[in-house]
Amino acid sequence: MAAINEKSNMFGDVYGGILLGSTEFIKAKLDELKDQVEGEDIVYKRDLSGYVEKEAILEVIKKEYGKDLEDLRVRTRKGNTKKIAIYLMRELTGLTNSEIGEVFDMKYSAVSKAALSVERGMGKDKGLRKEARKLISNFEV
Numbered sequence: 001m002a003a004i005n006e007k008s009n010m011f012g013d014v015y016g017g018i019l020l021g022s023t024e025f026i027k028a029k030l031d032e033l034k035d036q037v038e039g040e041d042i043v044y045k046r047d048l049s050g051y052v053e054k055e056a057i058l059e060v061i062k063k064e065y066g067k068d069l070e071d072l073r074v075r076t077r078k079g080n081t082k083k084i085a086i087y088l089m090r091e092l093t094g095l096t097n098s099e100i101g102e103v104f105d106m107k108y109s110a111v112s113k114a115a116l117s118v119e120r121g122m123g124k125d126k127g128l129r130k131e132a133r134k135l136i137s138n139f140e141v
Contacts (some may be wrong), residue, residue: 087118
């Protein structure tokens with residue numbers, strides 16, 4: 001034990017990044033994390049309660065805009081309907097961009113770009129923001 005006037009390096013044996021502790025402690029915790037990630041016990045976003053089924057979003061889009069999934073799969077630069085549907089799926093379903101891309105026959109990067117354009121548009125366009133909120137209200141309890 002160090003005397004009061006002696007300076008000691010209390011962190012001399014500490015190793016870590018997000019975890020602090022001895023090397024053995026860190027290695028044990030990293031092994032535990034590895035087991036959790038590789039196992040079935042990890043919680044995914046889509047496993048949380050309160051998410052919306054993609055089919056429910058497609059039903060609301062059809063009701064509001066008269067467009068079904070086949071209409072939305074058509075590649076076009078006109079209109080926001082497809083982008084809004086993508087935005088809703090990304091916000092409400094817990095699906096990944098790749099999974100949403102499979103629904104609309106798009107690449108994950110295009111899904112990200114479409115959703116981002118709606119988010120940015122909502123910041124600038126009061127009408128788009130109101131429209132998105134109206135659609136989201138269909139899923140609120």
